[in-house]
Amino acid sequence: MTDVLPKEVLEGLELARKRDLKKRSRLRVKVGDATYPILRTWDNGFALDRDNADHLRGLVDVFDGSKHLYQALIVASKEEDHEMSFEFKRATCATDKPPLDYDRPDDAPVALLPR
Structure with a gap:
């Protein structure tokens, strides 16, 4: 089928496919101030648009x-x-609290109540 379609039509279809993938995905990669949409992911990696992320x-x-x-x-x-x-060479999950330097007992108080 690709032999029949003109080059311009194929390029237009590819641009539409990329635009659709970018809209559907909420996943983003941030490097410094730059942000790139992730097109697809798998267990040990992801794919980005080659035009702006080859570096x-x-x-x-x-x-x-x-x-x-x-x-x-x-x-x-x-x-x-x-x-x-x-x-990924390494992927560390982000948490909203700092790691503990010690083992916390199961029956430890959750909060301090004032008198």
């Missing part, structure tokens, strides 16, 4: 809307069609 590597933050999911160390793995695939 990414190192430490990034992954968000679902405004919720910080994890901080990851990434490396570019392969290029296919109009996507650049990245793999």
